[in-house]
Amino acid sequence: MRATIKDVSAAAGVSTKTVSRVLNGERYVSEALRLRVEMAVAQLDFQPSAVARILAGKRSNQIALIYDNHSPHYIHQIQTGIWERCLEQGVRLLAQPSDAGSPNLAREVGELIDQTRVDGVILSSPVTDASAALEALDKLGAPYVRISPGTDHGRSSSVSMDDAKAADDMTSHLIALGHRRIGFIFGHPNHTASDLRHFGYRRALDRAGLSYEPKYVRPGLFDFASGEAAADTLLDLPVPPTAIFASNDDMAAGVLTVAHRRGIAIPQDLSVAGFDDTALASQLWPPLTTVRQPTRQLAYAAASLLFDGDGVPVHRRLPHELVLRSSTAAPRSRSEA
Amino acid sequence: MRATIKDVSAAAGVSTKTVSRVLNGERYVSEALRLRVEMAVAQLDFQPSAVARILAGKRSNQIALIYDNHSPHYIHQIQTGIWERCLEQGVRLLAQPSDAGSPNLAREVGELIDQTRVDGVILSSPVTDASAALEALDKLGAPYVRISPGTDHGRSSSVSMDDAKAADDMTSHLIALGHRRIGFIFGHPNHTASDLRHFGYRRALDRAGLSYEPKYVRPGLFDFASGEAAADTLLDLPVPPTAIFASNDDMAAGVLTVAHRRGIAIPQDLSVAGFDDTALASQLWPPLTTVRQPTRQLAYAAASLLFDGDGVPVHRRLPHELVLRSSTAAPRSRSEA
DNA sequence: GAATAATATGACACCGATGACATACCTGCC
DNA sequence: GGCAGGTATGTCATCGGTGTCATATTATTC
Structure with a gap:
């Protein structure tokens, strides 16, 4: 059985309380006793029980x-x-x-x-x-x-x-590249980040003097399948976007897959951007432009x-x-x- | 402050031990008392302290x-x-x-x-x-x-x-498709599964009467980059393999990327198989043939x-x-x- | 109907630490 | 010399449960 504080106190010839003091680095322990206790602790390979500590003390660690x-x-x-x-x-x-x-x-x-x-x-x-x-x-x-x-x-x-700033930055990047019709795929409605990213997208458009077109904004759920679905809808539009900004990488992967399936060359015919910089982003083809979330x-x-x-x-x-x-x-x- | 077992016992008019018995579903408690205790527990919204339980009992849950x-x-x-x-x-x-x-x-x-x-x-x-x-x-x-x-x-x-059987199955699948030169990318040497998968690959070749060619077997580390490196080496061979079986999906993703970069059509010019069936596998282009690990x-x-x-x-x-x-x-x- | 076994309940110690408090020993100072 | 105040150490209760054992009650058996 593992050593307890009692064993240590016996070995060191002091009270358990003194052992406790040493353990917790409290003041008012003489150098001599501190040393004896520390030696006993080392010798017995003593580990204070976290459980007992929690019960008796205040912190659980x-x-x-x-x-x-x-x-x-x-x-x-x-x-x-x-x-x-x-x-x-x-x-x-x-x-x-x-x-x-x-x-x-x-x-x-x-x-x-x-x-x-x-x-x-x-x-x-x-x-x-x-x-x-x-x-x-x-x-x-x-x-x-x-x-x-x-x-x-x-x-x-x-x-x-x-999140808003990041989405704004990415959207601005796309605008700077020359894109004027930029699709956006919303994140899962439960996550507030979704809303912020959408706001950032809109703010960047606004600042650039581009109009916000609801038909270029599709719902999503942060998963691959919803990215595919959104991409299909966007690319079926009579005048499809030239870039799609997905609110996360998984959905962006879905966009890439749809593009591949349709034989749309990326990035020549369509730019795709993601969000998060998950491992996935660099493992896709082509590697994904995205936002690195720290x-x-x-x-x-x-x-x-x-x-x-x-x-x-x-x-x-x-x-x-x-x-x-x-x-x-x-x-x-x-x-x- | 949260209710303790004492509060419950007081409320129910029984000993703490009886409460404990009810809590732990022990035998020998009359229906009447059990009911009283349960009501008290519900009323006080009592949660037994895991910590005290651990200290006193044997199980920590x-x-x-x-x-x-x-x-x-x-x-x-x-x-x-x-x-x-x-x-x-x-x-x-x-x-x-x-x-x-x-x-x-x-x-x-x-x-x-x-x-x-x-x-x-x-x-x-x-x-x-x-x-x-x-x-x-x-x-x-x-x-x-x-x-x-x-x-x-x-x-x-x-x-x-x-693992061996799975790798054997996958290799056999490639052989059945008609492949005769099948590259293999080893997993991380720390993981014993790596060795088993390699063995399965070799066993399948052997059974099919195909010779095991060390030049078609490259080391890997289970990560994307090592998959890329291995693929580059394999595809640089004078007579490159027609299929590459990577020991996991991440490395297979690396192979796909190299193929895309080189303009090699998949699966027409090169078949690629992975292992694990991670989320990645279905999000790549083309979606990856792989082994679903349960x-x-x-x-x-x-x-x-x-x-x-x-x-x-x-x-x-x-x-x-x-x-x-x-x-x-x-x-x-x-x-x- | 007495002996025995099974059921039901409680008293109390204990798990292993810490907290509050008591006590003893030094110093330093008036 | 006596007292305040800091230092050093120990005693004991306590945290919130469970285990052991004693005991009371009821059921079963011969």
Whole structure:
């Protein structure tokens, strides 16, 4: 059986409380005792039980990540970023997939907090905007940080990128290339980022003096199939767009596939842009022009805010980056209006 | 403050032990008391503290997943499969990324077990074959199940697919199409599956009476870039292969990109096959013929073995499936030897 | 009807740490 | 010399449950 604090205290000839003091680096321990305790700890290869600590103390040294996202790449980045920060902090990470729309969400979150006593929670989109979850967390007084929340920004600390600006940048890039008819594929309506990206697209058109044409804007669900469907509709138009900007890479992949199927050359006959810079983006043919979302860094920053936070909401905005690859180019004929 | 078992016992007018019995569905509780307790629980919205349970009892109702895998899709599938089973069991899941080659692996695993008291551990490749981790688990007596282990099969329960058979099937498919010169890209040397897939490839050639040509076999690392590099080498050969079988989809994507870059038509001039059936496979152009690895089901089964196991190693093998898409076809000229 | 077994309930210690508080020992200062 | 205040250490209750054991009640058997 593993050594407990009692074994250590016996071996060192001190009280368990003194051992506890040494363990936690408290003041008021003489150098002599500190040394004896440390030697006993080393000798017994003693590991304090996290469980007992939680029960007795205040901190659990565990945080939870609540997510509901169907992009493995995104979650992986998020998880990796958080984990990196946790490692530095000596904190464990509990993964909690969930369903942002579930009527049980509040209960699930409540159970998570009550049962595990996590010190804090990180929410990723779209759970960031599930009011049931937020209410449950507020009620229980659990600190939480949101990654890319869409609404209610004052409610908690958060990290985010500027989705509108990014979409604006990409759209402007296409306009600069000479495109005048730019299709846009909306993201999943549950994600607030979808709306922001759409707004950025529209703002860029507006600034360039191009009219916003609803027929060039199609709904999407952030998945491959919806990208295909949207592309089919757009390319069936009497005067199809010369460029299509999809709200994420998966949908852009769908656009590419439709184009290949129709024998449309990319980027000569059609420019395609995505969003996220997932691994997929560089593995497609042609490699996708897209927006690099600093996902891992966002996650890392979120964990930092959680650890260092003092209750006052802080917002951190991280910069995105346009990644220009070969799926975009000037349209074949610049004379088109 | 949250209700505790004491509040419930007071509200129901019974001892805490009786509440505990009801909570755990133990025998020997009268219907009347059970009802009173259940009502009190409902009324107070009582959630037993997992932490206290762990400390007092034997089970922690937590398991951990230790992984070190650079494929987000794979991990996501694994995590989802395990989570599904955990949900049924009311068990929480701790995610523990790690580095299979790290000299600290044994310590990390030891700390994980000691500190969290997880009931068991699931290992995914390649940590499945990191002897430091296995030794640490054995020493601490922690039950564990491995997903697709490569070595030492008798050592623990495990779930796996038949990698050799799958690669054999795919190779046989290419041979049946008429291919005689089939390139092969090896997987990451750390993963034992790599070796098995290669063996399956070779066995299929052998059975068909085709000679095994080392020049058609290139190393790879399971990533896109190594797929590109291997494809370039293969296609530069004086007599290049008419088909390339990559040990996973990412590398197959690399092959497709090289082919596109060189203007090689797929599948007319070159057939390409992958392995795993990741999301990527169906999002590429042309969609990839590949092997569907039952990752999620493997993970689910692994969790089941962990929960239901009684210490006796059990091995479960799940069936794979050939997914035929449009990246493979008969070679242009069947006359080639 | 007494002995035995099965059922039902509670008292209490305990899991392994930390928190609150008590106590003892030094210093330094009036 | 006595007292305040910082330093060092220990005692004991406590966190919120479960395990063990004792005991009371009811059912079964001969």
